[in-house]
Amino acid sequence: MKQRKFGHAESSVSEIGFGAWAIGGSWGDVAESDAKAALHAALDNGTTFIDTADVYGDGRSERIIADVLKERSGPRPFVATKAGRRLDPHVAHGYTAANLNAFVDRSLKNLDMERLDLVQLHCPPTEVYYRPEVFDAMDRMVASGKISSYGVSVEKVEEGLKAIEYPGVKSVQIIYNIFRQRPARFIQEARDRGIAVIVRVPLASGLLTGKMTRETTFAANDHRLFNRNGEAFDKGETFAGVPYDVALEAVxxxxxxxxxxxxxxxxxxxxxxxxxxxxxxxxxxxxxxxxKANSEASELPPLTDSAMAVLRALYLEKIAPFVHQQW
Structure with missing residues (x-):
């Protein structure tokens, strides 16, 4: 597994990490034994970065991670979690120091850690990025030793650009894949500033596995059924915001x-x-x-210039009209 430097930090992480949303919830039923086996397999194959959130299965994902790490010896992987989506309603004025500290305390307990490696604001309302007091609260948690660092998980490129104006922000998590190419320039800007970039929804909710068809069905508790139009959260999190039939043709x-x-x-x-x-x-x-298969992607040779050009043209012609200006 190849490693990449984590922003300005001296440490490096595996370039293929483990996204722990699916083992928490909203992707259909996943047995705890399968969830643990998946995480063990990723770690066995060189993964050193795990991403989760306090709302994935209402803490189930965090607790599964804690259980798996207790079963293993050797260096502990880097574990990133998120906070903010427990707010109900999920509104900007809920991002107070008291609420954020309470969320972090809960994650510390779920993950059974004395200090969290990275806490990311979990796709907060855009207004939050214009509230310095939110980032001051995160700075104070770093100073107190409760968290080692913090970052943001964003929906929009513009939110990422605003976030990295705050000196305490060490990472940005953003959707970027063959069907969501607009963040490319932002990612380069983040690199130039020494900000780590964590890419989520890399397979467009499974579309880019090539295994889905028009006849594919999804469970009632799978966001690929209940959130296609943003009924539960931002629709860009589901199939990268691309209409299902359009995406299948592109695949x-x-x-x-x-x-x-x-x-x-x-x-x-x-x-x-x-x-x-x-x-x-x-x-x-x-x-x-x-x-295991995800981890092995790190060993593939670079894509050819011709393949990259075809994918860019496909995006511009077929996909961009649906997503490019929205996120």
Whole structure:
């Protein structure tokens, strides 16, 4: 597994991380045994970065991570979590020092840690980025030793640009994949400023595995069924915001570009890693086989210039009209 430096930090993390949303909830039922096997497989194959959130399964994801890490020896991987989405309603004025400290305390307990490696504001309302007192509260948690560092998880490029104006922000998590190419320039800007970039939704909620069809069905508790139009949270989190039928047509065009020694999912992950401003990519996995396959994407050779050009043209023609100006 190749490593990349985490922003200005001296430490490095695996360029393929483990996104722990699926083992928490909102992706259909995942047995705890399968969830733990998936995480073990990722760690066995060189993953050293885990991303979770306090709302993934109402803490289930964090607790599973804690259990798995207790079962293992050797250096502990870097664990990032998120805070803010427990607010109900999820509004900017709820991002107070008291609320954020309470969320962090809960994550400390769930993860069974004395100090959290990284806490990310979890896609807060845009107004939050214009409230310095929120970032002051995070600075105070770093100073107190409760957290080692903090960052933000954003929906929009503009939010990322505003966030990195705060000197305490060490990382930005953003959606970036073959179907969401607009963040490319932001990622380069973050790199130039020494900000780590964590890429989520790398496979467009599974579309870029190439396994979905018009006949694919999803469980009632899978966001790919209940959030296609943003009914529960930002619709860009589901299928990267691309209409399902449009995306399926684009996937069919991508198939011919995938080399014989790779799956489409690995090919899609390798496309993201072509951007040297990306620190780590966090695909999810529901079982050990998926986690192992994701990890192996790190060993693929670079994509060819011709493949990159075709994917750019496909995006501009078929996908950009639906997503480019929204996020």
């Amino acid at each position: 069919d065009e991508i198939r011919s570009l995938v080399p014989q020694n790779a799956t489409m999912a690995q090919f899609a992950l390798r496309w993201i890693l072509m951007n040297d401003g990306v620190t780590t990519v966090i695909p999810g996995a529901k079982n050990a086989a998926q986690a």
